[in-house]
Amino acid sequence: MKYSEYFIPTLRDVPAEAELVSHQLLLRAGFVRKLSAGVYTLLPLGWRVVQKIESVLRDEMDAIACAEMRMPTLHPREMLEETGRWNVDVVYKLQDRREAEFALGFTHEEVMTDIARRDMRSWRDLPRLLYQNQTKFRDEPRPRGGMIRTREFIMFDAYSFDRDEAGMDVSYQKLKGAYDNFFARIQLPVVTAEADGGAIGDLDNHEFMVLSESGEDTILLCPNCGYAANAERCTVLTPESVLSSAPASNGDKPLEMVSTPGARTIDEVAGLLGTSANNLVKTLIYVADGTPVAVLVRGDHEVNEIKLRRLLKAESLGLADSATVERITGAPVGFAGPVGVIGLRLIADNSLLTMRNFIAGANQADAHYVHVNLGRDFSPTEYADIRVAVAKDLCPSCRTEKLEDARGIEVGHIFKLGSKYSAPMGANYTEESGAAKPIQMGSYGIGITRLLAALIENSHDKDGIIWPVAVAPFSVIIVVTYIKDEALVKAGQELHDALRARGVDVLLDDRDERAGIKFKDADLIGIPVRVVIGKGLANGTVEIKVRKNSNSAREAPVAEAANTVVALLSDLS
RNA sequence: CGGGGCGUAGCGCAGUUGGUAGCGCGCGACGUUUGGGACGUUGAGGUCGCAGGUUCGAAUCCUGUCGCCCCGACCA
Structure with a gap:
């Protein structure tokens, strides 16, 4: 071509x-x-x-x-x-x-x-x-x-x-x-x-x-x-020891309500109280097939709605709208908490089992509880794996290494x-x-x-694409550096024909352009092997270079070029 | 669907207090060049996304609308 x-x-x-x-x-x-x-x-x-x-x-x-x-x-x-x-x-x-x-x-x-x-x-x-x-x-x-x-x-x-x-x-x-x-x-x-x-x-x-x-x-x-x-x-693995043992209660501090004006998000509350998100519990009100349910996860975790849907066997599942949240919790969105929520299924992520003296919404505007503790201040209906797994969680397969x-x-x-x-x-x-x-x-x-x-995304550099041979649009590009030199053109055409005859997809750059433009384009479109027919031809050689290897250019006798290229392609495949 | 950004020449962009549109690249012609996106001369190319409105006058201000990109939601 x-x-x-x-x-x-x-x-x-x-x-x-x-x-x-x-x-x-x-x-x-x-x-x-x-x-x-x-x-x-x-x-x-x-x-x-x-x-x-x-x-x-x-x-x-x-x-x-x-x-x-x-x-x-x-x-x-x-x-x-x-x-x-x-x-x-x-x-x-x-x-x-x-x-x-x-x-x-x-x-x-x-x-x-x-x-x-x-x-x-x-x-x-x-x-x-x-x-x-x-x-x-x-x-x-x-x-x-x-x-x-x-x-x-x-x-x-x-x-x-x-x-x-x-x-x-x-x-x-x-x-x-x-x-x-x-x-x-x-x-x-x-x-x-x-x-x-x-x-x-x-x-x-x-x-x-x-x-x-x-x-x-x-x-x-x-x-x-x-x-x-x-x-x-x-799956998020929670050790059996955590799942089976009741939360310890010594060291529990007394429940206390604190003012958190305007702090609706986890980051805002944590910032205001000078602590980090993993000391908070996030309370989310979901509606599953028309029935509201409260879901608790650690502040720095995300609810996994796929897991939640499975657990609830729900056809439809989504966060409750703000009116529903206010009706259930009696507070604007952002201040929901597990303490005092009654008549609602309360599903807690397993990670809560290891939390002590944490922070949660107080179900009233501009207020949160600190030193909340499981068992004493509220008890979830059930514990389950309902959060999105993250790096550093334990591998659910080998159970020994942390995930990346x-x-x-x-x-x-x-x-x-x-x-x-x-x-x-x-x-x-x-x-x-x-x-x-x-x-x-x-x-x-x-x-x-x-x-x-x-x-x-997987294979490129600053100059352009680098195609693997198996999917490259052409396997080889022949760059004729100067098309007014008939000897170069002739040699390019002959190599092109020889490669084509051997079943190689080859592109012959015979454009009336300067060599620099042809090199740039060859790199940009990412053809795996480039043959330059240029100044070496006077000595009977052409330059052969592998796209992915910037230092791979080498001279080869023009008579051997087709063989060399075919061998190279085989190596690259 | 929510949030943000952008629509001006093929591509990338500029355009001041509102005064009738410009730069670079690319493109055509001629010449010189010819191994990593050459140079000179010259030329073509735009109803400024679209529709209303304000104004003597709109790329510029206002309203609406369409399109495109990014984040989120979503992703059978």
Whole structure:
């Protein structure tokens, strides 16, 4: 491919709209252009990277006999109503001329399950693995970070269909293995973290996370045993000794009310009383399925609403509005406390068990209690793990090391679905015994377009992108330094043809530009190997350089160049 | 949806007390240059997001509206 005939609109300046490095580089290097918030065109280079990613994935799917299909983007309302997902808030809805209603596909569980219920009727049809890789549409409340969270994106989605849970577990491991291979091949380090399945499924599920400061999620990692979990999912371990023993009471100071005018937040109260947040107890009033409940956590902790929802088995859960809070506590928001709250379920986080003489709201305006103690001043209805895990918490797996935290970009999420979709949609198969049983399913998604961003966040320098060979838009760029020198042009063309003949994706920079511009662009777009045809040619050599290695430039005989490059690419893969 | 910020040439930005719009880069032409984003000459390119209003006069002041970015909520 000749650069002069291709389309790579690079930018010199950083577009003002881009904050993330990946976003800046995707725009500057001419990989994507924005059409609207969260809606992007993939330019030729961006599309090539997507295709490279897909081809590695397809290869891994072939290896486990997972078959590709193409599925509709228009999903009829009736089908989504079968699983209660027509009214999911991110669904784009539209009507046809007969006023029939459709959703733009935001995921494909239902369409897949529909195929299964039609054509997987017998135990002889199972297990089966299928996938599709298409554009999905979600009306995201807030698209962000360039390609990190968009409203229209490419998602690679595999699905497994099994007779029973044991089969589902086998399929799950198969897909997980294939994805592990995939990430290894594209040289993207990922952490496999336990995750919350959200509404997709509450069985086993894992996220593939790329550790990055720009990630949207917090991951907790154990440096000892390798355990990893999304913070929203991570269990907080409380030692048995703490759980079983009653709070000690010697040293308790007398309960005392203090004036805290205007101090509504934890920080304000702590500041006013000259103490730190971990001596405070935060009292939050939630409404679960219409019933108010009080929740207590240490001042420096956050309530984990996922855990709370599970504990309460609640369909809907949210913080009470200020009117409700005032009605229940008799005080404005910010002064709620556990002392004196009656007739309300009072759930305390386990961490309160070790707290003594703490501070809490007094249920009246501008006042807090100090020296509050469990048992004496109030008793929670129950203790439970209801807070968000944080760094320095004990690893719930090996129970010895303290967890560390990191930010992560979720590039993949795999779920055991069980019969969550097959049961309501009637996707049953006939057992050998003649009994009808719901198919046990799994779903395995990888965000392709988000991978573009994650790969760049993970691999770039001040000059631009550094693509791994497996996903680079081109493996090699040949820079002809001066195109008015026919010998240089000829040598560049010959090397280009030789590499192409050997199956190498090669870009020949034959533009009528100064060498400096070509070097800058080559670095910016991140081609892994650069060959410069220039002043060395008089001595029969060309310069070969590896993008990720700034000191790697070396001269090689022009006759050997093709061989050298092919060998180099093999080393880099 | 709440909070904050920004909409002026393709990109990055300036524009004073309101007086009819400018800089850098990029783009076209010509010449000189040619291994890390060259230089000179010259040229093209903007209903100042949109709609009202105030005013003799609005990029500038007021109201509304649309769009974009960031933080939060949300994230099937």
